[in-house]
Amino acid sequence: MYLTNEEEKALEGEYGEALGQAYRVLLAVGELLEAKRLIRIASAHISGVNYSNLGEVGLEFLEEFSRGARVSVYTTVNPCGADLYEPADYVPELFLDRQRRIREAFLRMGCNESFTCAPYEAENKPAPGSHVSWAESSASIYANSVLGVWTNRESGLSALASAVSGKTPEGGVHLEENRRPGYQLVVDARLRDYIDYSLTGLLAASRTDATCIAFVGMRRPGGVEAKHLSAAIGSAGSSSMFVVRDGREAGVETERLGQEELDEARREFYSRPEPGSNNLFILGCPFYGLREVEELARDVAGRRARARVLLQVSNSVYEEARRRGLLEALKASGVGVTRGACGTLTPVDKWIEADAVYTDSLKGAFYLRKRGVKAYVSDPRQIVRAAMG
């Protein structure tokens, strides 16, 4: 990969060890992608913030790195493992301590206090056509497929390196030729709701490692449908984006999704929540935007939670919800609104000894099951009905 004189100097550590490390990461990624050069990015989004994922080794690296590193572009970050604004009493002290240190490291480097996996909802909105470096698969797939923003599916480390250098290798889906579908799924089934869209994404992504998936004959997904379709693709495979086409393209690997197969997948993951106070209900995976919060506030009005219900939002969506009086309504109904924290990848279920977890997200149920948790996906209305009196 060609480097300019300035980039060579940065690589050699002339502008500090942290920047040198960042360039070494970008060089390795660039060579893997066979990129010819580095390009400037409009923003970065970094994953690997939750202590449950990062662990002690990751925390040590981050603390050390953040002493000398500063981000050079606008940078948002993924959720923590616990709400650090109003920590719940069930979160172990040691976990809170480690999570606070991770948070401090990111803020020290100049990252935005976003702590969200849906940065496109409020905190990070690049103009269509921009090149960015986003980790968090659900967000990067959404960026490529819905926002018209160009990003590879970055790892936490490569997105951090890009945030510090302001650059990314010009390879993968930063190049037009790699954004053409390498696999198409003919959707010969009726998609009833956003959960069916999620299942379609999950099934497609688990069958191919094509960078771009084309869905043929499927109604173009709307806001929530596209959000969950992106998240499901990210959880089950390595694809970086999707497109929706009216007709098939010749010469592209093609498979069909029939109603029977979709229904079978739905039976495997979907369940109406059983009433029971020992279930945990998680809403907002990926995090809710303001419109989803508004809808939920309407649905829970006049009800009272009989079980633990967690709603996951970013700090800025939380503040906007407070300004609009939505927060009060949710709290009055007993909904636990958590800020900047992902309860899916954190053992909240163990901490509170829940029997089962019901989530409005297929990605959520998929990951919870990977951790051995009894988990199901259900739509928010069913969840509200089961969890609240």
Ligand code: F3S
């Ligand atoms: Fe976000 Fe956690 Fe789900 S990071 S997408 S809430 S698994």
